Amino acid sequence: MSDFLVLAKKEVKNLMRDKKLIFGLIIVPLIVYPALGKMMQFGFESATKETHVAIVNFDDGKYGELLIRALNVTPSVSVTLIEADSMDEALKKALEENQNVLVVIPHNFSESIEENKVATLQIYGVFKGIGSGMKESVSEGRINAVINVLSEEIAKLKVQELGAKNPDAILHPIRVESRSYLLGRIVNVPPTVVSQVLASQAYGLPLIVFLMVMITSQMSAGAVASEKENKTLETLLTLPVKRTTIVASKITGTAVMGMIAALAYMIGLKQYMAGFGTETGVSLSELGLSITPFGTLLFGVVVFLTIAFSLSLAMLLAVFAEDVQSANTIVSSVILPLAFPSFILMFVDLNALPAVGKYLLLSSPFAHPIVDYRYLIAKDYTALGMSILYLTVVAGATLYVTARVFASEKILTARISWGRKRKPE
Known part of the structure; x- marks a missing residue:
């Protein structure tokens, strides 16, 4: 077995040993989100039963x-x-x-x-x-x-x-007969009901994306920081293995976990969204907003690329941390400002924003899963493709920078002082 496969296998095993990681990647999206959707559905059915x-x-x-x-x-x-x-x-x-x-x-x-x-x-x-x-x-x-x-x-x-x-x-x-004109077709549903259905989608998804990004970022940063803290990274770098192989194995290991997370979140999201529409009695399919298998595949790519970006960015930030605690602090300080603007989409239609505001919001990779879900249910695959292209460039550039930093000596010497004064020599 090649050095790359050995190291990549080791990286995946190390990540899988973290119970908190398994909870965040699998338990939360596969159990908690569907349970929330079912509870909302059960609550309304109980209220309307008799x-x-x-x-x-x-x-x-x-x-x-x-x-x-x-x-x-x-x-x-x-x-x-x-x-x-x-x-x-x-x-x-x-x-x-x-x-x-x-x-x-x-x-x-x-x-x-x-x-x-x-x-x-x-x-x-x-x-x-x-x-x-x-x-x-x-x-x-x-x-x-x-x-x-x-x-x-x-x-x-x-x-x-x-x-x-x-x-x-x-x-x-x-x-008065109220109807809606949605995506080029007339729907015999009042605008207020359509708004309720769309609003139910808008409020839940940003929270899911935010949790997904934070969990995967903390996971990636903690994996790197723990190796620095335990001095195992220095030992790993002294092995007769190319630095590029070490970097590639780490990125591959986190990418595998990213794919698992993307799959889990897609399944959980589907079950979670199934709980909506019960209150209004109108589902997305009745509005002509069904999700096709091809669209689901494209959205899975969007989720994976978003996770890949957050993982590589967190790995890069963890280089400047001395331990796991400081790594989590650094990641939160950077990821939170990047992810927070996506919450604007809970209340504002992207197309209603001025051009500058629209493209400024779309510059954040974390806003794309939210926007792309709307493209998904509207079957706007061209916009989905453009989003995938942008995320590919951003995630690829971040991975490249991370690989360059890991291949240099900065991985061992980079530090953030957090305001600490240096001792005089």
Whole structure:
């Protein structure tokens, strides 16, 4: 076996022994991210599964009974009638019986409707603790929807009694149909729903990319710094092996880990994003934003090149560190400013930025996975290819500089003083 393969195998084994590394590269993307997506999906499904409604009826007329019958036939709504003499007693009973919402029908409800007055209902969300409040919010929305339908039907009857032939034209003289024009095609989905689906993608991805970059960078820097700290790097450099072979083996070892990380993060990301769309009921495929196998392959290359850049940059920065702790400090000081601008993409559309701001943001390699994911779902493979070309140049240049530094004596002599004063000679 050649010296290169022996050293590369050694590098991979050393990295694989680090339990924190394995957790960051495999456990987090393959288990934590899918679990987060499933938890979000489970939370919304639990909130929308069934609404438990308690009703206390203080009204003696027909419209109170009509409202109760309307709620009884509503899908995903279970109605419980509560007998109470006061509001406080009704609320306590609703809480004891694990109801989500209490609907209070006042004593003058039917009388107000019959006298053409506005009848007022009271709806109380019953919170059992300090949680997300999603279930109570969904329950209120369902009740309001039923009340709105019932209110409209009563209004139609009253308008008909006045002699109108088309009550709908009087109650709703203007009708709005909301659609979206997305990527050159008309989608029968309101813009607000499309925005919610796209926003769900925009908020999660920058956090995933940030964690991916930080974990792989700390991993690479720690591997180099630990060898310097333990003096094993000096021993390695004294072996009858070319410096270029040593550098190539280290870069290959970290590249192998980068490929593992890219694959793990792609699988985890796919599972994580599957949790979105449940809340709106509209998936990416329904918007014509499906992901093809070819696009997935291209995006995998983007992730790999981003990781390769962060690994090589971290290795280069670790040369100036004296130990693992200082290496992590140096890496954080450089990587954080480079990665932080990508969070702008959580709130701003890249195309809405001025040309200078757009290209300044794209100069950071860490912004490309976020932007390229949008190209991926839009099937803009030309833009993906341009991004891959840019990342290839940047990652290649960083790897070249790192190799040159490792091939020189700077790998043993380079230091950052961090403000320490030199002792007088």
